[in-house]
Amino acid sequence: MARKNRRDAIIEAAAELFAAKGFRATTVRDIAEEAGILSGSLYAHIATKEDLYLEIVRRAAQDFSGAVGPLVDERGDAPVKLGRMIRAHLGVIDRSRAWARVYLDDDSELSEATRVEARRLRREYERLWDAVLQEGMASGQFLMADESLTRLFILSALNGIIRWYRPGGRLSIEAVADHYVQLVLRVLKAD
Amino acid sequence: MARKNRRDAIIEAAAELFAAKGFRATTVRDIAEEAGILSGSLYAHIATKEDLYLEIVRRAAQDFSGAVGPLVDERGDAPVKLGRMIRAHLGVIDRSRAWARVYLDDDSELSEATRVEARRLRREYERLWDAVLQEGMASGQFLMADESLTRLFILSALNGIIRWYRPGGRLSIEAVADHYVQLVLRVLKAD
DNA sequence: CCTACCGATCGGTAGG
DNA sequence: CCTACCGATCGGTAGG
Numbered sequence: 010m011a012r013k014n015r016r017d018a019i020i021e022a023a024a025e026l027f028a029a030k031g032f033r034a035t036t037v038r039d040i041a042e043e044a045g046i047l048s049g050s051l052y053a054h055i056a057t058k059e060d061l062y063l064e065i066v067r068r069a070a071q072d073f074s075g076a077v078g079p080l081v082d083e084r085g086d087a088p089v090k091l092g093r094m095i096r097a098h099l100g101v102i103d104r105s106r107a108w109a110r111v112y113l114d115d116d117s118e119l120s121e122a123t124r125v126e127a128r129r130l131r132r133e134y135e136r137l138w139d140a141v142l143q144e145g146m147a148s149g150q151f152l153m154a155d156e157s158l159t160r161l162f163i164l165s166a167l168n169g170i171i172r173w174y175r176p177g178g179r180l181s182i183e184a185v186a187d188h189y190v191q192l193v194l195r196v197l198k199a200d
Numbered sequence: 201m202a203r204k205n206r207r208d209a210i211i212e213a214a215a216e217l218f219a220a221k222g223f224r225a226t227t228v229r230d231i232a233e234e235a236g237i238l239s240g241s242l243y244a245h246i247a248t249k250e251d252l253y254l255e256i257v258r259r260a261a262q263d264f265s266g267a268v269g270p271l272v273d274e275r276g277d278a279p280v281k282l283g284r285m286i287r288a289h290l291g292v293i294d295r296s297r298a299w300a301r302v303y304l305d306d307d308s309e310l311s312e313a314t315r316v317e318a319r320r321l322r323r324e325y326e327r328l329w330d331a332v333l334q335e336g337m338a339s340g341q342f343l344m345a346d347e348s349l350t351r352l353f354i355l356s357a358l359n360g361i362i363r364w365y366r367p368g369g370r371l372s373i374e375a376v377a378d379h380y381v382q383l384v385l386r387v388l389k390a391d
Numbered sequence: 392c393c394t395a396c397c398g399a400t401c402g403g404t405a406g407g
Numbered sequence: 408c409c410t411a412c413c414g415a416t417c418g419g420t421a422g423g
Contacts (some may be wrong), residue, residue, distance in 0.1 A: 031308055033309065034309040035419085036242060036418080038418095047392075047393060049420080051419090052419065053392065118225040154379060154382070155379055158376065158379050158380075159379075160377075162383050163357070165356055166354070166357040167351065167356075168356070168360070169353070173352055176250075188345060188346055189349075195386050195387050206408095238408075239403085240404075240409070241408045242403090248403080269405080363393095395421090396419105398417100402416105403413085405411090405412085
């Protein structure tokens with residue numbers, strides 16, 4: 010929470026609201042109120058409501074890539090790396106729930122241009138996962154009949170968490186991550 | 201496609217539009233146009249836009265339960281049954297894409313009452329999967345450290361399909377189902 | 392950042 | 408099922 014200016018507060022408020030109610034159901038008046046200003050004043054800081062969405066997706070993409078990306082090149086074999094990546098990915102979901110939700114949901118209510126950019130950012134992130142899956146396949150530690158299908162299966166399972174996990178529930182995110190790492194390694198026949 | 205009255209046509213149109221654009225971004229004028237009438241005339245057949253949503257969720261829940269439910273009591277051991285259920289589940293997603301999408305997405309733009317009912321229907325459906333998972337655990341054919349976590353993992357992976365599968369792509373839904381059955385059985389250490 | 396407001400569009404209704 | 412319309416609310420702007 011370094012420099013926290015008004016613009017950041019607006020984006021933060023929008024992320025929470027988009028995550029909770031969806032893009033369309035969130036009004037610029039909701040966002041302004043949450044940020045402590047009036048809706049007209051919002052436009053001194055942003056161009057459009059849709060730009061706000063894009064900014065959230067970009068920051069979330071950075072969160073995920075920043076947490077998971079460096080792990081691809083760290084020491085360790087593919088199963089170990091994948092375990093770290095899963096923990097990091099679920100960690101971001103846990104710490105940045107609202108941002109993650111906006112980022113992971115392909116919101117169909119937006120303009121094509123916005124959706125294309127959001128999709129591009131997600132695809133770029135997915136390549137990190139491909140890299141490690143391929144590494145494990147090359148080393149013979151992962152068994153996959155169809156790599157891209159397997160990646161989709163795994164990432165869908167992981168991202169599903171955002172639909173049911175609530176902090177303070179029966180399991181901590183770390184406990185969930187421990188379980189999920191095991192399940193994913195089973196999928197890959199790696200244990 | 202038995203009796204196909206105007207009301208059914210309206211619900212069908214709404215399902216396609218809600219799936220494509222979301223509940224909020226779909227207007228009653230969109231729905232009416234798709235059904236070939238004017239928006240005011242819609243209200244001779246429905247009470248509110250939200251009722252339309254509920255009706256779609258109810259029919260989709262019936263689709264899934266009708267296709268998967270009977271398989272729980274059929275002949276065969278748990279792994280065989282689970283394989284059949286996965287194929288049936290993906291079959292519904294394939295044949296009733298729009299309905300499935302509306303049903304599977306917990307739309308946060310709706311009233312509490314509506315969301316509670318939709319959640320109830322989804323929970324009821326999930327119990328079918330719990331039954332078979334428990335059967336496999338009892339027979340020693342499935343290995344799970346945490347049954348409910350494993351169910352969430354598996355169903356998230358399966359339902360993720362609705363976000364990427366498009367008919368006419370590289371793989372048929374049957375081919376995807378074949379792969380996914382194998383991956384799920386691996387998760388359960390059942391092969 | 393506020394006041395004051397815009398044109399457009401929304402879900403839904405009355406009366407036929 | 409249409410015509411005609413309602414009050415409310417929407418994203419965004421002008422002028423300060």
